[in-house]
Amino acid sequence: MYAETVGNAWPAIVRSPGTAAGVLIGRAADDGALVRLDIGDRSLKNRLIDVFGGSGQGKSFFAQKLMLWFLLWDAWATAVDTVGGYETLCAIAGGKTIRLGGPGTAAINIWDGPRATEEELAARVRFVVRAHEVLLAESGRPITGRIRSVVGQGVRAVYRACRRGETPTERYLVDWLEEQATHQEDHEDKRLFKDVAADLYPYVRDGEHAALVDRPTSFGFDTRLLAFHIDPKELRPDTPIYAFVMFAMTDIADRRDVLAQEWGRRSGRGTVQHLLAIDEGWNILRHEAGQDWVGGIGRTGRHSGIVPMFVSQKLSDLTANKAAAAYFDQTSLHFLFNMHDTNDESGVDPRQWVARKLGLTEGEAAQVGDLAGKVAPDKKTLEYAQMFMIRTTKTANRAARGVVNVPSAAEEAWLFASDPDDKEYRARMVRAVARDPERPIGDEVYQAVCLLAEGATPAEVYAARVVPAPAHAGDHDDREAATAGAGGAAWTAAR
Ligand SMILES: Nc1ncnc2c1ncn2[C@@H]1O[C@H](COP(=O)(O)OP(=O)(O)OP(=O)(O)O)[C@@H](O)[C@H]1O
Ligand SMILES: [Mg+2]
Numbered sequence: 001m002y003a004e005t006v007g008n009a010w011p012a013i014v015r016s017p018g019t020a021a022g023v024l025i026g027r028a029a030d031d032g033a034l035v036r037l038d039i040g041d042r043s044l045k046n047r048l049i050d051v052f053g054g055s056g057q058g059k060s061f062f063a064q065k066l067m068l069w070f071l072l073w074d075a076w077a078t079a080v081d082t083v084g085g086y087e088t089l090c091a092i093a094g095g096k097t098i099r100l101g102g103p104g105t106a107a108i109n110i111w112d113g114p115r116a117t118e119e120e121l122a123a124r125v126r127f128v129v130r131a132h133e134v135l136l137a138e139s140g141r142p143i144t145g146r147i148r149s150v151v152g153q154g155v156r157a158v159y160r161a162c163r164r165g166e167t168p169t170e171r172y173l174v175d176w177l178e179e180q181a182t183h184q185e186d187h188e189d190k191r192l193f194k195d196v197a198a199d200l201y202p203y204v205r206d207g208e209h210a211a212l213v214d215r216p217t218s219f220g221f222d223t224r225l226l227a228f229h230i231d232p233k234e235l236r237p238d239t240p241i242y243a244f245v246m247f248a249m250t251d252i253a254d255r256r257d258v259l260a261q262e263w264g265r266r267s268g269r270g271t272v273q274h275l276l277a278i279d280e281g282w283n284i285l286r287h288e289a290g291q292d293w294v295g296g297i298g299r300t301g302r303h304s305g306i307v308p309m310f311v312s313q314k315l316s317d318l319t320a321n322k323a324a325a326a327y328f329d330q331t332s333l334h335f336l337f338n339m340h341d342t343n344d345e346s347g348v349d350p351r352q353w354v355a356r357k358l359g360l361t362e363g364e365a366a367q368v369g370d371l372a373g374k375v376a377p378d379k380k381t382l383e384y385a386q387m388f389m390i391r392t393t394k395t396a397n398r399a400a401r402g403v404v405n406v407p408s409a410a411e412e413a414w415l416f417a418s419d420p421d422d423k424e425y426r427a428r429m430v431r432a433v434a435r436d437p438e439r440p441i442g443d444e445v446y447q448a449v450c451l452l453a454e455g456a457t458p459a460e461v462y463a464a465r466v467v468p469a470p471a472h473a474g475d476h477d478d479r480e481a482a483t484a485g486a487g488g489a490a491w492t493a494a495r
Contacts, residue, residue, distance in 0.1 A: 016028060016033060016035060016400060016402065017035060017389035017390060017391045017400045017401050017402045017404065018034070018035035018036045018037055018389070018391070018404075019036055019037055019038045019041040019043065019044070019391070020036070020038070020041065021036055021038050021041075022036040022037045022038025022039070022041065023036060023037055023038070023066070023069035023070070023072075023073065024036055024069075025037050025062075025065070025066065025069075025404065025406065026384070026387075026404040026405050026406040026407060027404065027405050027407065028402055028403070028404060028405075029386065029402070029403035029404065029405050030402065030403070035389065035404045037066075037333075039070075039273060039307050039333075040273070043391075043393040043394060043395070044332045044333070044391070044392075044393065044394070045330070045332040045392050045393060045394050046330060046331075046332045047273075047306075047307045047308070047332065048297070048298065048308055048310075048327065048330055048331040048332055048333070049307065049308065049309040049310070049331065049332070049333045049335070050309070050310045050311070050312075050318065050327070050328065050331045050333070050334055050335070051063060051309060051310070051311040051312075051335040051336075051337070052311075052312060052313065052314060052315055052317075052334070052335070052336050052337065052339050052341075053313065053336060053337025053338055053339050053387070054313060054337065054338055054339050054340065055313060057337035057338045057339070057371075057385065058337050058373065058382075058385030058387070058406060059279075059311050059313075059335075059337055060081070060083075060085045060279055060311065060416070060418060061385065061406075061408070061416045061417065061418075062335065062337075062385070062387065062406055063079075063277050063279060063309060063311050064085070064086060064089050064415070064416040065406070065416060066275070066309070067079065067086075067089065067225075067275055067277060068089060068093065068415075070273060070275045070307075071093055071224065071225055073273075074269055074272065074273075075224075075272060075273040075274060075275055075305075075307075076224045076225070076256065076257075076260040076263075076272055076273070076274040076275070076305075077095075077224070077225045077226075077274070077275040077276075077277070078225075078226050078227075078228075078252070078253055078256055078274065078275070078276045078277070079225075079226075079227040079228065079276075079277045079279065080227075080228045080230065080246075080249055080276075080277070080278050080279065080284075081227070081228070081229060081230070081277075081279035081280060082229070082230050082231070082232045082237075082279070082280045082283060083229075083279075083280075083418065084097070084099075084229040084231075085279065085418050086227035086229070086277075086279075087227065087229070088415050088416070088426050089225070089227070089415060089416070090225055090227050092415065093225050094223075094224070094225065095223060095224070095225025095226060095227060096219060096223045096225070096226055096227070097227045097228075097229055098219050098226060098227070098228050098229065099229050099231065100212060100228060100229065100230045100231070100235060100245055101212070101230060101231040101232075101233075101234030101235035101245075102231055102233075102234035102235075103211075105211050105212045105234070106212070106218045106219055107211060107212055107213070107214075107215035107216065107217055107218040108212060108213070108217055108245070108248045108252070109167065109169055109170075109213075109214075109215060109216050109217045110127065110128055110131045110170075110213075110248055110251065111128060111158075111167060111168045111169060111170070111172075112167045112216070112217055113127075113251065113255060114255075115159065121159065124159075125152070125155050125156055125159065127251055128155045129148065129151050129152050129155055130247070130289065131244060131247055131248065132151045132155075132173075132200075133148065133151075133289070134240060134243045134244045134247045134287060134289045135199075135200065135203065135240050135241070135244050136151075136196070136199055136200075136240070137240060137243070137287070137288075146192065147192070147196060150177070150192060150193065150196055151173075151196065154173050154176045154177055154180075155173065157176055158172045158173055158176055167216065169204075169213075169214045169215060169216065170200065170203050170204050170210075170213050170214040171204040171205055171214050173200065174197050174200050174201070174204045177193050177194075177196055177197035177200075178193070178194070178197050180193045181193035181194045181197065202241075203241075209241045212241070212245070213241075213244070221252065221255055221256050221259055222256075222259045222263075224260075226256065228249065228252075230242070230245060230283075232283075237283050237286055238286065242283075242286070243286060243287035243289060243290065246283065246284045246286075246287065246289070246290045247287070247289040247290065247293070249278075249284075250289075250290075250293045253274075253276050253306065254304075254306075256274065257274045257304045257305055257306050258304070260272040260274045260305055261304060261305060264305075271305050272305050273305050273307050274304070274305040274306050274307060275307045275309060276306050276307065276308045276309065277309045277311060278294075278308070278309065278310050278311060279311045280311065280312065281294075281310040281311050281312040281317065281318075282312045282313065282314075282317040285317065285318070285321050285324050288323070291321055291322075291323040291324045292323050294310065294318075294323070294324040294327045295321075295323035295324045295325070295326045295327055296326075297327060298324070298325075298326035298327030298328070298329065298330045298331070299326045299330070308327075310327060310331075313339070314339065314341045315328065315339070315341050315354065315357055315358075316341055319357060328357075331392070332391065332392050332393075333389070333390070333391055333392070334358060334388075334389070334390040334392075335387050335388075335389055336358075336368050336371075336387055336388040336389075336390070337371060337385065337386070337387045337388075338368070338369065338370075338371040338372065338386070339354075339368060339369070340369055341353070341354055351365045351366060351369065352365070354368060358390060359390075359398075359399060360390075360401070364388070364401065367388060367403060368388045371386040371387060371388060371403065372386055373385040373386055374386075374405070381408075381413055381417075382408060383407065383408070384405040384406055384407040384408060385405075385406045385408070386403055386404070386405055386406070387403070387404055387406055388401065388402070388403055388404075389401060389402060389403075389404045
C-alpha cells in the first residue's frame, strides 16, 4: 500500500523532518517529497508531540488526521477537547464521544478503578485524595495538612467499608465526614469535618455537579477511540469541577492504556500505541494538578504506549508554566502552524524568542510566521494547510525541520473540518459511511484514505470503487452520495 518513492530514500530523510517510514502526513513544501511519521522510529528522542498555531490554522484538523492514521495502524486513541471536534471521526471509526457537563453529562466516578492488591489500593487512595485537593482548592480555604489528612482518613475508611466489592461514589465520603463531625468533641474539629463536607455538597446527591461526579462511571474504557468533549459553557474552565475533570483524564488515560496493552498482548500485536490528544491544551494547565501531569509526562516519559500530543495556540502556553515547561523542553516532534507568539518575556522580539525556544534560525522563525495554506479553486476550502515540522533526534545536534504541506482531499475535509456551516453536510456523510461499531474502521475508508494520502485524486478513489453503499441505509440522498461512481462530484453534491 505504501509505495516507496524517491522522496523516501535515505539521503533525503537526513534533511526531511519526516521519518523513513510511517503514516503519510504531507509533502515537503520545497521539493514535494512525501513526509511520513513513524512514532516508533528509533531516531526519535521520545514520543512526545506538540502542535501549536493560531486559531483556525489547522491544528485540530491535523490532530485528527494523525489520529485516524494511528487508528488505521492498530493504535488506540483518546482525545480531550472543548469544541466536539472529534465527533465525526468517532462516528465513522466506531469511536465514542463522551460529553461532559450540562444536563446530559456523562459520569466519571473517580472511586472506581483497580484496587485488588494493596499497592493498587494505595495508588487509588492517593489519586482520590489528590482529586479532592483539586475539588477543594478553590473553596477559598487553603488546603492545609489537616484537611488533607481528614480527606485521606475518609477515603481509606470509605474503601474499608466497601471491601466486599461495592464501588463507592462521592456521597459515601460526604456521609462519612458528616458522621465523623457528630463524634468530634472539640468544636474546631467538628467544624472542620462539617466544612469539608459542605464544600463537597455541589458534587453529591442533587448538587449542581452530582450527575458528573456522584454516579457510577457511565461509559466503558475499552473502546479503541474515545473522545471527551468538555463543554466550556457548562463546565467553565476557571472552576474546580473543570480542573477535576482534567485531573480525572490523567487516570482515564492511564487506565485505557493498560487495556490497550492487554488488547495488544491478547491479539498478538505486542505494544500498542495510544495517542492521547489534548486539544486546547492550555485549559489543562489552569490547575496545578494538570500542570504537574503534563510536566511529569515530559520529565519521566512513559513506559506504556501513550503518545501524548499537546495542542495549543502558543508555545508560551507551555513554556510560561514552570511545571509544564518540561514537556516542551523534551518534546521530540513539534508541529507549528502559523503562529505569532507574543510570549511573556517583555522587550524580546517575538520572532527571536520563537527562534531561541525552538533552536531555529531567525529566517526559519520568520517562515513560521509566514505559513499559509493554499485556497482551493472553490475559494471556500483549503487545498492544504502549511506547518513547520521539527523532529529532534537522539543523535543529531541539529533537528531535522522544514515546511510541510498538509493536504486535504474532499473526503478528509468533511471528516476533519469544523466549520459550523457544514454541520448538516457532515451529518449526511456520517450516515453514508458510518460502520458497524464492531468493525471500527471500514476497509473501504482505510483504502480511500491510503489512496488519497498517496496522491490519488478523489476521482481515482471512486474509480477504484473503494467506497461502497452504506451497510445500513440512511435516507436516499446518503446512499446516492456514497455509491456514486467515478468522480468526486457526488460527495461534493451532498453539501
Ligand atoms: N490541512 C487542511 N486542509 C484543508 N483545510 C484545512 C486544513 N486544516 C484546516 N483546514 C480548514 O481550516 C478550518 C480550521 O482548522 P482547525 O479546526 O484545525 O483550526 P485550529 O487550528 O484547531 O483552530 P482553533 O485554535 O480555533 O481550534 C477547518 O475547519 C478546515 O476547514
Ligand atoms: Mg482546534
